[in-house]
Amino acid sequence: MAVYTEVSDAALADFLSAYAIGSLLSFKGIAEGVENSNFFLHTTDGSYILTLYEKRVREADLPFFIGLMEHLSARGLACPQPVRDRTGQALGQLCGRPAAIVSFLEGVSVKAPGVEHCRELGRALAALHAAGRDFPMVRENNLSVSSWRPLFVQAEAQADSVEPGLAERTRADLAVLEAHWPKDLPGGVIHADLFTDNVFFIGDALSGLIDFYFACTDAFAYDIAVCLNAWCFDPDGTFHRDMATALFAGYEAVRPLEPTEVAALPILCRGAALRFMLTRLVDWLNVPPGALVKPKDPREFDRRLTFHRQAKDVRDYGRQG
Numbered sequence: 001m002a003v004y005t006e007v008s009d010a011a012l013a014d015f016l017s018a019y020a021i022g023s024l025l026s027f028k029g030i031a032e033g034v035e036n037s038n039f040f041l042h043t044t045d046g047s048y049i050l051t052l053y054e055k056r057v058r059e060a061d062l063p064f065f066i067g068l069m070e071h072l073s074a075r076g077l078a079c080p081q082p083v084r085d086r087t088g089q090a091l092g093q094l095c096g097r098p099a100a101i102v103s104f105l106e107g108v109s110v111k112a113p114g115v116e117h118c119r120e121l122g123r124a125l126a127a128l129h130a131a132g133r134d135f136p137m138v139r140e141n142n143l144s145v146s147s148w149r150p151l152f153v154q155a156e157a158q159a160d161s162v163e164p165g166l167a168e169r170t171r172a173d174l175a176v177l178e179a180h181w182p183k184d185l186p187g188g189v190i191h192a193d194l195f196t197d198n199v200f201f202i203g204d205a206l207s208g209l210i211d212f213y214f215a216c217t218d219a220f221a222y223d224i225a226v227c228l229n230a231w232c233f234d235p236d237g238t239f240h241r242d243m244a245t246a247l248f249a250g251y252e253a254v255r256p257l258e259p260t261e262v263a264a265l266p267i268l269c270r271g272a273a274l275r276f277m278l279t280r281l282v283d284w285l286n287v288p289p290g291a292l293v294k295p296k297d298p299r300e301f302d303r304r305l306t307f308h309r310q311a312k313d314v315r316d317y318g319r320q321g
C-alpha cells in the first residue's frame with residue numbers, strides 16, 4: 001500500500017475544517033500506487049481522494065498539476081477535479097506534506113487490457129492532447145533523456161544483482177538514446193504515465209484518467225510511446241501487435257500523426273522503456289524503511305527493451321509505415 005505518511009484523526013479533522021465538503025463519514029488508506037500517499041475520503045457530501053505528495057513530486061510543480069486538472073475538467077475531459085477550500089486554495093499542508101483533495105472518479109482499471117481497451121485509450125490520449133493545447137503553463141519533463149544517466153549512476157553498482165548484464169545493456173542504451181533523442185517534435189501537455197492503473201473503465205467504455213503527477217510539456221508521440229510500453233506488452237516482454245494497431249487507430253481517428261513523429265516512434269519507445277526501467281530500478285534498490293509499498297519490477301522493462309533494440313521502424317509496432 002502506498003501510504004508513506006500516517007494521518008492522525010486530529011490532523012485530518014483540522015485539515016478538513018478548511019473545506020466545505022460536509023462531515024467525515026470514513027477515511028481509508030489506498031492499497032495501490034507507489035508515488036504518493038492516497039486516501040479515500042467519504043463525507044456527507046460525497047466521495048473524494050486525499051493525496052499527500054511525496055518523493056518525486058516537487059512542491060513547486062503542484063500549481064501546474066492542479067491547474068492542469070482544472071483546465072482539462074473544464075474542457076470536458078473526465079479527470080479528477082481539485083476541490084478548493086473556503087479561501088479558494090486547492091493546496092494545503094497535512095502532516096508536514098503538501099496535500100490536496102480531488103473528486104472521486106467512478107470506474108475500475110483493467111489488469112489485462114484487450115484490443116478495444118487500447119482503441120479507447122488511444123482516443124482518450126488524443127483527446128487529452130487536444131484539451132491541453134491552450135493550457136498556458138509549462139513544465140519541463142524532468143524524467144526525460146537528460147535525467148536517465150543520473151538515475152542510472154544511483155543504481156549502476158547494484159544493477160547486475162537485479163538482473164545479470166543489466167548494467168552493460170543500460171550503458172549501451174543510454175549511449176544510443178543520448179546521441180539520437182529526437183527534438184522539435186509536435187508537443188504540448190502530455191500525461192507521461194498513462195499506465196493501465198491510471199485509466200478507468202465502466203463496462204467497455206473509458207470513464208476517466210487519473211494521476212497527472214508526471215504530466216509535463218513534451219512530445220505528444222512520447223506519450224504514445226509510454227502507452228505502447230504500458231499497454232501492449234506482457235510482463236514477460238511479449239508484444240501484442242493487434243493492441244498497438246488499435247491504439248494507433250484510436251489516437252489517429254482524433255489526431256493523425258505527422259511523418260516526423262512516425263519516424264521517431266521506435267526511439268521514443270526505447271527511451272520510454274528505459275525511463276520506467278530506471279525509476280523502478282532505483283525504487284527497487286531503495287525501499288524506504290517502514291513504508292507500506294510494493295515496488296514494481298524493473299525487469300519487465302528490461303524485457304521490453306530487448307524488443308525495442310531490434311525494432312527497425314513503426315511497422316514493427318503495428319502501424320502501417
Ligand SMILES: Nc1ncnc2c1ncn2[C@@H]1O[C@H](COP(=O)(O)OP(=O)(O)OP(=O)(O)O)[C@@H](O)[C@H]1O
Binds near residue numbers: 002038104105193197
Ligand atoms: N480521483 C480518483 N478517483 C478514484 N480513485 C482514485 C482517484 N485518484 C486515485 N485513485 C485511486 O488511488 C490509487 C492510487 O492513485 P495514483 O495512481 O494517483 O497513485 P500514485 O501513488 O501516484 O500511483 P502510480 O504508482 O500509478 O504513480 C489508484 O489506483 C485509484 O485506485
Ligand SMILES: N[C@@H](CCO)C(=O)O
Binds near residue numbers: 034035195296
Ligand atoms: N507507472 C510507473 C510508476 C509511476 O511512475 C511504473 O509502472 O513504473
